[in-house]
Amino acid sequence: MENFLNIEFVYICMKYFVLVGISISTIELLYNWKNFKDDRLYSWKVISTRGYFSEKNTLHKLANFLLKYPNFIGVIILRLIIILLLVVPGIWGFSQAPLFLALVLTSLMINYRSPFGQDGSDQMSTIVIIVLFLYHINPENSIVAQAGIWFIALQSLLSYFTAGFFKAKGEKWTTRPNAVFLIFNTATYGSKPIAGYLQNRQMAITFLTWSTVAVEAAFPLVLVTGYPGMIVFLGWGLTFHLMNALVMGLNSFLWAFLATYGAIIYCCLQLSGYWIL
């Protein structure tokens, strides 16, 4: 556990978890390459009509060149090559900052190109990659390194707290606690066997629904629990994301959120040092 007080170790954990997640999602994007053709859902001809930037703008011309089909497929392949350079040791002997900068840019392009179909894991991955880039500009800068870790930890805790807070305002999560069954009952995010199992087990549904709300809303308390108290929250988080991957098919959330856990542990251990003093 003391390893997590080492800033470099925290960033290494963050890097490998997020790279596993984005390599899967990048290969998934490539697998769906046809979606980016002009007669498909992600038609650049349609999406580019949002017109955020003037057509005379250089940025618009550059975006148009990189994001139109088939050039955009090249951007996705480039992203995969960058990931390989970062993952396989010994291939890239220079600073990792330029590679992370390229990853940041490809993430921003994918986000801009996808006005629909993105999810929270894509957003968390982008946040983590930007912080990894800032850290690698000068890994000796301990202030930036620590600020990055605190930023990631607080974004992650904000995400759990926000989800819990808004669930606590929903009738299906609190006064009529059947949200978990209703979600699992859908074909979009659920599973027929699980919904069938839960169908007449109101106690189990209530427990799953209320515990989701309670632990998510209380998750920021992980910062003051110290070790081994933090294991309760982080263990719950790991189980929660594993279940969501298995039952709901939300595979990328697992890696994106696990990438933030090293930062949470670091901040928790830092704070517990203050409590002891």
Added chain:
Amino acid sequence: MNLSDIFTYFIVGCLGFWLLASAICQFNILRLETFFRRMDYFSLLPRWSFFAPNPGVTDYHLLYRDKDKENECGRWKELPIASKRTLLGAIWNPKKRSKKALSDAVQTIVRSSDKLKASEFKTSICYIALVNFISSFPRKEDGNTTQFMIMESYGHFPDKGPKMLFRSEFHKI
């Protein structure tokens, strides 16, 4: 103060501002969410309210049909939005992306059809993207126009029948 210090303060300030803006956008503090989101071209301000406060408890269905040159309507055909869940999907789930995109587009049309005037939501990205997508399917016969419909159903164990939510006009293919 040297360049390195300026860089440090700048980065720390940016991260602090980003975190603050993220928190503001979750809870719409001081009603500033719209202000920030309008400038968020690259989805850097997250939406963390997963499945809350009202979780999606229905399945959307996207159907389309064509009308030929004799004004005869064909049968409705469904474009599946949900995919079958598998154990492998916990690691590798490529269909999730296109299904989520379709689902997001459909939900946005349903929501905006209640709130906006027809002329406004029919020029929205989601509406045009769907019409463009549906028009591109290979057809045995030359259809003149096509129309889509959005329905909702109530899961694997429904307590009521499916309901129509939205039907588009016919659009030229």
